[in-house]
Amino acid sequence: MLDTHCRKYIQPFILGGANILMKLKFSANQVTILALFLGLATGYLVYLDYPFIGLGLLWFSGYLDAVDGTIARTKGSTPFGTVMDITFDRLVEIGIILGMACRYKEFTFILLVLACAIIVSMTIFLVTGTMANKKSEKSFYYQAGLAERSEGFIMFSTMIILGEKAYWVIIIFIVMIVVTVLQRFFEAKKILNN
Template sequence: MLDTHGRALVQPSIQSTAQFFLNRGLSANQVTVMAFLVGVSASMLIYYDMPIFGVIVLWISGFLDAVDGSMARQSKTTSAWGTVLDVTFDRVVETGILLALALKYPDPKILFLFLILAISIIFTMTIFLTVGAVSDKQSMKSFYYQPGLAERTEGFILFSFLALFQNQLVLWTIVFIVVEIVTGLQRLLEARRILKD
């Protein structure tokens, strides 16, 4: 939701950062890898009881993740391989946050909720990626990005809440699960509408 409706507010800083990296000879895929490495380090910071630094690093990773796509479009170097790297690395970064918290809190109730959260993310992402692959609709990205209640920014906000409010881990995990399921259902209904024979 925030990505769809708020992107215009941050796009100037994304574009200027993209141009900065392009001027220094970096490619979009190199920044994708940079975003991935920064994002994975967030998990380690969270695991080693530095959640504030972990969340800051996570958001830097997310910003770089937006910059790489802008770089590819500005330099006209968008590629299917870049899209695969980008989407795959995004999921690994997110999984890393869950893994770090699961290792810190091996309580069966929390682990069960993390399992349900992982399933709800898989459900939502499966619809998102499948619709993007089969839809003729276009977006500014390399394939159609379905809008929904939880887009990347909302995911980052919720992962931040998990990391920062670990004493309320059960509550924020349940909220995250509900948001993901609602988003998945939104996307499924939209898919039925736009892909209807």
């Protein structure tokens, strides 16, 4: 939801970072890889009990994730770049979930439920994006929903900050993703049954 409605307000900041990195001769794929490693470090730092350092890396990783898309749209995106971007986003989420599960063993089951909800949401998102004839400024059809990337970062950040008190935040996050699953499912039915 925030990605869809607020991107225009932060795009100048993202474009500034993209311009700097393009002047330094970074490709979109190189920025995607850098964002992956910073994001994966988040889960490890959570596990080691350095949540605030991990949090800083998570948000810098997320910023670079937006910058890589701007670079790709400026220089021309590639299908493999899109595959890398979407796959690496999920790897960062997996890293955070694993870091939380290893640090807070009492959350293992509920974090598994969260991972399952993300899998279902992304499955609908990717299949609809592949099957839909609609295009967006991205290289595939982008289905909006209640829990997009920014909401995910906010919820993961809140989980990291609260640590052992994050149980209800995880539950709320799961509910947000389930609502998104339903939104995307019914939108897919409308789009693909025409």
